[in-house]
Amino acid sequence: KQEVTQIPAALSVPEGENLVLNCSFTDSAIYNLQWFRQDPGKGLTSLLLIQSSQREQTSGRLNASLDKSSGRSTLYIAASQPGDSATYLCAACNQAGTALIFGKGTTLSVSS
């Protein structure tokens, strides 16, 4: 059964810092992994989708990597901004390929 863990649970950084959010999953036979952002009281916004055959994906200041053998993914945020403050969620596909299993998220606060 797929389980997803995210570390740290919360992170506070000053504006301009580069930072890394970590995600680990128990079943390495995943089809894909997706990173989301959630603002308070809102739904989830898809940031990056990494297929099992890929090692990384980039979108603007965001870069996500995937290491299936170690069961890890990282989300790298370059030159953080106050607008990046949100909860970041990692989700890995379940064994049946029918749904995403989520971690609890990392709540990021970027101060100006």
Place this chain on the structure above:
Amino acid sequence: ETGVTQTPRHLVMGMTNKKSLKCEQHLGHNAMYWYKQSAKKPLELMFVYSLEERVENNSVPSRFSPECPNSSHLFLHLHTLQPEDSALYLCASSQELVGHLSGELFFGEGSRLTVL
């Protein structure tokens, strides 16, 4: 119209009420999902539909009843709920099931449910 629309955004109901949550997607997707988000817990998968057929039923109590009349609409019928069912209910859709190349998941804004 935004991609995935959920109504109502907020719902307060008593334990003996019957209500429904509605989800509509305008993306031409074939798969739709219900997730439950409670405080301090990860998102919990509830139901998955692909081409209007249920493919996942994640041990959800029978007081929650899903309905998928077509590939654009998904409902969650609520009956005799408990206060611990209070949560944010999120609907999502994807072109195909998430295990496929086109399986990127898109979410609605959620329906905030409070059970008194």
